[in-house]
Amino acid sequence: MTVRGAAFIVGAHEHPRRDIPDLSVAEIHAEVALAALADAGLSPPDVDAYFCDSDAPGVGPLSMAEYLGTRCRHLDTTETGGASYLSHVGHAAAAIAAGKCQVALVVMGGRPRTLRLASGPSLAGAPETHYETHWGITDTVHNYALAAMRHMHEFGTTSRDLAEVKVAASLHAQHNPNAFLRKAVTVDDVLNSPMISDPLHRLDCCVMTDGGGAVVVASAEVARRLPRRSVAVLGHGEAAKGTGNGRPGLTYTAGVWSGPAAFAEAGVTPADIDYASVYDSFTITALMALEDLGFCEKGKGGRFVRDGALVAPHGRLPMNTDGGGLCNNQPDNRGGMARMIEAVRQLRGEAAAEVQVPDCRLAVVHGSGGRLATRSSAATLILGREDA
Amino acid sequence: MSTPLPPADFTPAGFTPAGADETFWTATTEGRLLLPRCESCATVIWYPRPFCPRCGGRDVMWFPASGEATVYSYTVVRKARGGYRELTPYVVAYVELAEGPRILTNIVGCDPSEVGIGQAVTLVFDAPAAAAEDGGVRARLYRFRPAD
Ligand SMILES: [Zn+2]
Numbered sequence: 001m002t003v004r005g006a007a008f009i010v011g012a013h014e015h016p017r018r019d020i021p022d023l024s025v026a027e028i029h030a031e032v033a034l035a036a037l038a039d040a041g042l043s044p045p046d047v048d049a050y051f052c053d054s055d056a057p058g059v060g061p062l063s064m065a066e067y068l069g070t071r072c073r074h075l076d077t078t079e080t081g082g083a084s085y086l087s088h089v090g091h092a093a094a095a096i097a098a099g100k101c102q103v104a105l106v107v108m109g110g111r112p113r114t115l116r117l118a119s120g121p122s123l124a125g126a127p128e129t130h131y132e133t134h135w136g137i138t139d140t141v142h143n144y145a146l147a148a149m150r151h152m153h154e155f156g157t158t159s160r161d162l163a164e165v166k167v168a169a170s171l172h173a174q175h176n177p178n179a180f181l182r183k184a185v186t187v188d189d190v191l192n193s194p195m196i197s198d199p200l201h202r203l204d205c206c207v208m209t210d211g212g213g214a215v216v217v218a219s220a221e222v223a224r225r226l227p228r229r230s231v232a233v234l235g236h237g238e239a240a241k242g243t244g245n246g247r248p249g250l251t252y253t254a255g256v257w258s259g260p261a262a263f264a265e266a267g268v269t270p271a272d273i274d275y276a277s278v279y280d281s282f283t284i285t286a287l288m289a290l291e292d293l294g295f296c297e298k299g300k301g302g303r304f305v306r307d308g309a310l311v312a313p314h315g316r317l318p319m320n321t322d323g324g325g326l327c328n329n330q331p332d333n334r335g336g337m338a339r340m341i342e343a344v345r346q347l348r349g350e351a352a353a354e355v356q357v358p359d360c361r362l363a364v365v366h367g368s369g370g371r372l373a374t375r376s377s378a379a380t381l382i383l384g385r386e387d388a
Numbered sequence: 389m390s391t392p393l394p395p396a397d398f399t400p401a402g403f404t405p406a407g408a409d410e411t412f413w414t415a416t417t418e419g420r421l422l423l424p425r426c427e428s429c430a431t432v433i434w435y436p437r438p439f440c441p442r443c444g445g446r447d448v449m450w451f452p453a454s455g456e457a458t459v460y461s462y463t464v465v466r467k468a469r470g471g472y473r474e475l476t477p478y479v480v481a482y483v484e485l486a487e488g489p490r491i492l493t494n495i496v497g498c499d500p501s502e503v504g505i506g507q508a509v510t511l512v513f514d515a516p517a518a519a520a521e522d523g524g525v526r527a528r529l530y531r532f533r534p535a536d
Contacts, residue, residue, distance in 0.1 A: 131435035136472035145463035198464040246434025246489030
């Protein structure tokens with residue numbers, strides 16, 4: 001069974017705000033869910049499947065599915081951090097293909113900026129916790145820095161290479177009125193920003209914002225009767241990578257498994273891709289993901305991103321045209337949803353005019369979660385224009 | 389490094405480990421780093437658990453690590469939280485033990501600028517802590533310093 005031709009993203013909405021002290025998390029979820037349904041031309045009673053992860057208040061989907069006024073026959077609360085929502089879309093597509101549901105609502109949102117919460121789900125009680133969280137590993141960046149340092153050692157990747165990822169994001173963010181950081185920066189700006197955890201500078205790190213987003217995935221039958229241009233879900237892959245019994249590889253991610261699975265299901269290759277949305281929790285996250293997805297050889301990511309390769313509309317691989325997590329937003333410390341929504345805009349031809357990729361037919365969306373140097377998730381989607 | 393790094397912050401206070409965690413952390417109070425090894429396939433297991441994640445074997449024996457290791461990757465932390473906030477810069481590293489596993493730790497006893505990948509390092513334990521009033525285990529953290 002393949003999801004190809006079975007499921008379509010028919011509605012999407014990204015919360016426009018980056019500081020939301022005046023709404024509850026449930027209200028943020030409701031705002032984006034209702035707006036995504038309205039974008040699709042649907043309303044809560046049409047929804048028969050609910051997808052969320054642990055950023056939803058309440059037990060799994062129970063509170064939010066009811067709060068929104070839906071009655072669901074299919075539920076999924078896969079939690080893989082920043083990759084969750086891509087997995088949700090893949091699972092929704094499979095469930096639709098299997099006849100389990102027709103209209104799936106995928107929702108996320110949170111207020112880490114207002115609440116000053118830097119971390120994701122609690123690790124208390126996890127069996128590895130006491131072997132990984134002492135020694136002053138107090139922030140996620142300290143963990144990712146270990147991966148970046150090893151990548152530099154093995155492949156000669158430089159801080160200038162990593163900075164290219166931020167520069168491209170910042171050039172795009174200039175055209176996004178909602179982006180948290182809208183100022184274009186240079187490679188030297190990144191290198192001159194304070195070192196946080198060698199080799200990662202402050203500008204190698206994503207922003208911390210409130211916000212949220214939602215997408216509606218529907219069957220071909222439902223999609224056909226809706227007025228809006230939809231986006232085809234062509235392929236999906238997901239994977240988890242751990243420390244391998246104390247022999248962790250620091251220079252690759254679970255994307256080495258999720259990427260090929262998604263491309264194979266879609267029947268396309270990286271060379272066919274017009275646009276990439278790649279979760280960029282840190283510059284190294286996106287650079288390693290590009291290698292693992294097959295856009296270049298392992299270790300050549302630094303070379304690949306040079307010379308404006310990621311800059312829309314004419315770079316070799318326009319990436320994160322909303323400004324990404326590095327400049328636009330990072331709702332609830334999880335970037336997968338916001339990146340996916342920008343891919344939907346690109347495939348509908350609704351990205352900002354300055355960054356719209358001409359004739360954008362195929363996009364890859366890649367999310368990751370957890371911590372790169374210990375255990376992390378990856379989820380990859382191949383999305384296509386309605387006629388792809 | 390002039391100021392010692394903080395002891396393990398096990399919460400809730402009075403850490404009461406069970407199973408393999410208890411074997412491991414109790415040994416640290418005596419300044420010993422024990423490693424579990426699968427008796428079926430000879431794999432050295434990390435992090436500790438009472439079975440082998442390679443073959444599923446449940447016959448696990450403990451043996452003391454040699455204390456010899458090399459730096460596999462590292463970072464100089466320049467911004468941190470909590471008890472480490474005022475102690476920057478300090479070095480967090482993955483060191484590869486002579487026995488195989490790569491474990492997270494600190495490199496101490498040198499200037500952070502002297503640390504590099506491939507460097508030989510040697511196990512050191514924090515000084516013993518005062519006995520806990522609540523009777524909980526006062527586990528000692530293992531760290532590494534440049535080898536002589
Ligand atoms: Zn074994």
